[in-house]
Amino acid sequence: MDKIIIKMKKEVREKIIEICNRFNNNPGELINVLHATQDFLGYLPAEAQELIAECLHIPTAKVYGVVSFYAFFTMTPKGKYPISVCLGTACYVRGAEKILDAFKKELNLEVGQTTPDGLFSLTCLRCVGACGLAPVAMVGDKVYGRLAPADVKNIVKEYKDLEAANA
Amino acid sequence: MRLKVESILAEKNLANDVQVIGTGCFGFCEKGPIVKILPDNTFYVQVKPENVEEIINEHIIKGRKVERLLYVDPKTQQHKEDSKHMGFYKKQMRIALRNCGFINPENIDEYIARDGYKALASVLERNDPEGTIEDIKKSGLRGRGGAGFPTGMKWSLCRQNSADQKYMICNADEGDPGAFMDRSILEGDPHTVIEAMAIGGFCIGATKGLIYIRAEYPLAIHRLQVAIAQAREIGLLGPDILGSGFDFDIELRYGAGAFVCGEETALIHSMEGLRGEPTFKPPFPAVQGYLKKPSNVNNVETFANIPVIINKGWEWFSSIGTEKSKGTKVFALAGQINNVGLIEVPMGITLREIIFEIGGGIKGGKKFKAVQTGGPSGGCLTEKFLDTPIDYENLVAAGSMMGSGGMIVMDETSCMVSVAKFYLDFTVEESCGKCSPCRIGNKRMNEILYKITKGNGTMEDLDELRNLAHVIKDTALCGLGQTSPNPVLSTIDNFWDEYVAHVVDKKCPAGQCKALKQYVIDPDKCKGCTACARNCPVNAISGTVKNPHEIDQKACIKCGTCYEKCKFNAISII
Numbered sequence: 001m002d003k004i005i006i007k008m009k010k011e012v013r014e015k016i017i018e019i020c021n022r023f024n025n026n027p028g029e030l031i032n033v034l035h036a037t038q039d040f041l042g043y044l045p046a047e048a049q050e051l052i053a054e055c056l057h058i059p060t061a062k063v064y065g066v067v068s069f070y071a072f073f074t075m076t077p078k079g080k081y082p083i084s085v086c087l088g089t090a091c092y093v094r095g096a097e098k099i100l101d102a103f104k105k106e107l108n109l110e111v112g113q114t115t116p117d118g119l120f121s122l123t124c125l126r127c128v129g130a131c132g133l134a135p136v137a138m139v140g141d142k143v144y145g146r147l148a149p150a151d152v153k154n155i156v157k158e159y160k161d162l163e164a165a166n167a
Numbered sequence: 168m169r170l171k172v173e174s175i176l177a178e179k180n181l182a183n184d185v186q187v188i189g190t191g192c193f194g195f196c197e198k199g200p201i202v203k204i205l206p207d208n209t210f211y212v213q214v215k216p217e218n219v220e221e222i223i224n225e226h227i228i229k230g231r232k233v234e235r236l237l238y239v240d241p242k243t244q245q246h247k248e249d250s251k252h253m254g255f256y257k258k259q260m261r262i263a264l265r266n267c268g269f270i271n272p273e274n275i276d277e278y279i280a281r282d283g284y285k286a287l288a289s290v291l292e293r294n295d296p297e298g299t300i301e302d303i304k305k306s307g308l309r310g311r312g313g314a315g316f317p318t319g320m321k322w323s324l325c326r327q328n329s330a331d332q333k334y335m336i337c338n339a340d341e342g343d344p345g346a347f348m349d350r351s352i353l354e355g356d357p358h359t360v361i362e363a364m365a366i367g368g369f370c371i372g373a374t375k376g377l378i379y380i381r382a383e384y385p386l387a388i389h390r391l392q393v394a395i396a397q398a399r400e401i402g403l404l405g406p407d408i409l410g411s412g413f414d415f416d417i418e419l420r421y422g423a424g425a426f427v428c429g430e431e432t433a434l435i436h437s438m439e440g441l442r443g444e445p446t447f448k449p450p451f452p453a454v455q456g457y458l459k460k461p462s463n464v465n466n467v468e469t470f471a472n473i474p475v476i477i478n479k480g481w482e483w484f485s486s487i488g489t490e491k492s493k494g495t496k497v498f499a500l501a502g503q504i505n506n507v508g509l510i511e512v513p514m515g516i517t518l519r520e521i522i523f524e525i526g527g528g529i530k531g532g533k534k535f536k537a538v539q540t541g542g543p544s545g546g547c548l549t550e551k552f553l554d555t556p557i558d559y560e561n562l563v564a565a566g567s568m569m570g571s572g573g574m575i576v577m578d579e580t581s582c583m584v585s586v587a588k589f590y591l592d593f594t595v596e597e598s599c600g601k602c603s604p605c606r607i608g609n610k611r612m613n614e615i616l617y618k619i620t621k622g623n624g625t626m627e628d629l630d631e632l633r634n635l636a637h638v639i640k641d642t643a644l645c646g647l648g649q650t651s652p653n654p655v656l657s658t659i660d661n662f663w664d665e666y667v668a669h670v671v672d673k674k675c676p677a678g679q680c681k682a683l684k685q686y687v688i689d690p691d692k693c694k695g696c697t698a699c700a701r702n703c704p705v706n707a708i709s710g711t712v713k714n715p716h717e718i719d720q721k722a723c724i725k726c727g728t729c730y731e732k733c734k735f736n737a738i739s740i741i
Binding site for chain 1: 342351367422426440443499501508
């Protein structure tokens with residue numbers, strides 16, 4: 001246990017403890033605790049799950065069970081610009097699969113992976129409720145609608161340029 | 168756009184005369200962004216920021232409408248300035264969506280001005296919870312989440328159970344892919360849900376309300392938080408509401424992306440911080456729900472109907488719709504259709520009216536093939552069902568279901584085997600894994616569908632699909648498992664020939680299944696330009712300059728590059 005805790009920075013550890021305290025260390029609030037922790041860390045590493053289990057006085061297996069059950073929780077860090085392609089039905093019948101394939105090819109990534117430079121990650125999601133704009137993809141909070149596979153290159157370039165300009 | 172409108176109005180000293188309202192969805196997503204100007208109800212479509220100045224100069228200052236930006240009726244080519252006359256709105260009837268697009272959802276005063284919280288006040292004043300439940304029963308309102316359980320009955324079951332604490336729960340975990348009804352109601356009119364929950368709480372004897380909402384809907388969460396805070400501030404939530412002695416308050420609980428959490432027992436487990444796995448009913452939530460206390464779970468759209476039923480009376484509500492399905496239903500119309508958007512129609516309307524009148528027909532003049540209702544629990548309906556009046560019973564009899572309201576229209580280019588595969592992909596991913604018929608059965612069915620779309624299916628596979636589907640239907644634990652084979656069964660029943668074409672002829676009639684496509688070169692049209700052979704990634708094309716080329720079908724990976732590169736239309740897909 002000690003060895004694992006050393007891997008986490010002290011501030012991170014304290015912040016997670018503070019989150020658990022905010023929810024009164026109540027096991028019934030586990031999902032809210034995980035949401036808050038993921039908001040702060042970007043993902044839920046094994047160490048964080050162990051710490052949460054300790055604070056809430058529940059087995060780590062239970063925390064892991066919940067984390068792995070819900071699609072919203074992730075155990076791998078997302079990219080700086082997380083890309084999500086909607087595979088809801090409306091997007092599907094308007095060609096979302098081709099958009100997803102184009103992103104895979106452009107970034108050389110599989111779904112659920114992050115590029116080695118940490119810039120992009122690729123996930124699928126089910127319906128953002130923008131079916132009128134189908135097919136839709138999101139980069140962070142920004143929605144790109146009425147996409148064609150040819151648009152994918154430009155979207156990726158937009159963020160690469162942004163990164164180059166900031167550097 | 169909004170900033171632009173405000174800045175131009177300020178420039179022209181009109182900021183005090185013209186009020187700019189950021190409102191909830193008008194429903195007509197296909198033509199967005201939309202700007203509506205009151206009091207004359209002028210409806211401008213597909214407005215761009217650069218059009219704003221023109222609209223203000225012409226319409227607001229000079230009183231002339233900008234014809235160019237009005238909606239054009241595709242049939243008559245006439246401009247329709249008032250939304251009431253548009254084909255999209257003509258057949259609609261808005262009860263649950265009554266305020267969406269009319270009020271600023273972040274201002275409680277605007278809701279109150281449209282009879283908001285009047286129903287709550289009258290229910291508290293009447294002080295006869297059983298009488299109110301009786302009215303809801305008589306109105307004929309049924310659960311809008313999909314299964315259609317009578318709402319009044321649900322309330323009275325929960326009322327009968329005494330406990331020190333009961334819970335009124337709102338299911339806002341809209342997980343059906345391709346549906347966005349609840350999101351629009353929560354974003355466009357959050358107070359209606361709050362008011363209805365308080366009414367329901369009073370009727371069943373609950374003092375606590377919980378809204379279980381998807382974390383994927385940040386705007387809806389924000390608007391609910393604002394609305395709850397405003398209601399508390401003026402005493403419409405909290406202790407002793409309107410001096411009646413009734414206490415009620417609402418908290419939000421966040422979902423984390425699991426489709427099965429739409430099932431009420433799974434939803435309750437998820438709110439308790441557990442994995443969202445369903446449990447066997449009974450005990451029903453009305454007996455043992457959240458934290459083992461009696462609880463009542465209703466869907467967002469169901470709640471949105473309640474205040475109207477109380478204000479206008481159950482007689483009025485039960486006069487709308489069919490014999491067994493009363494009122495209206497909100498549908499999210501999407502897919503290969505001209506007018507994508509959110510619609511609310513009276514029960515008993517036909518699919519033909521929805522698709523061809525409200526929806527404006529199939530995109531690109533293609534032929535209608537099927538409409539999918541009920542999401543992963545529903546089925547695909549064909550042309551022969553187009554004139555069936557829509558209600559809970561008719562849709563089930565046709566092999567689909569009402570569902571939460573997703574309605575996906577497909578044209579002739581959609582392969583029905585692939586559609587069934589798409590829904591099963593979803594079910595396999597979302598199955599909670601608790602019972603084996605759903606966990607393993609759906610996986611096996613999915614494998615067979617993959618085999619068929621790859622061209623390796625046999626007639627025995629089709630029998631096996633049917634067999635598995637019936638076993639899952641009969642033996643799965645929860646409602647989601649029991650309905651998960653519907654997409655397969657309904658496509659087998661309605662599109663048997665298409666399945667046979669995949670299995671026997673190894674052809675995909677819709678041309679969607681990649682593995683079953685064959686690219687061939689027409690020797691008469693081929694000029695021998697070598698473009699296809701040079702671009703083929705696997706060197707499957709042979710031939711010499713100025714002589715017809717040929718594709719080696721065994722080597723071909725069906726990528727379609729040759730088809731795109733050929734300038735002489737010599738390559739066709741069969």
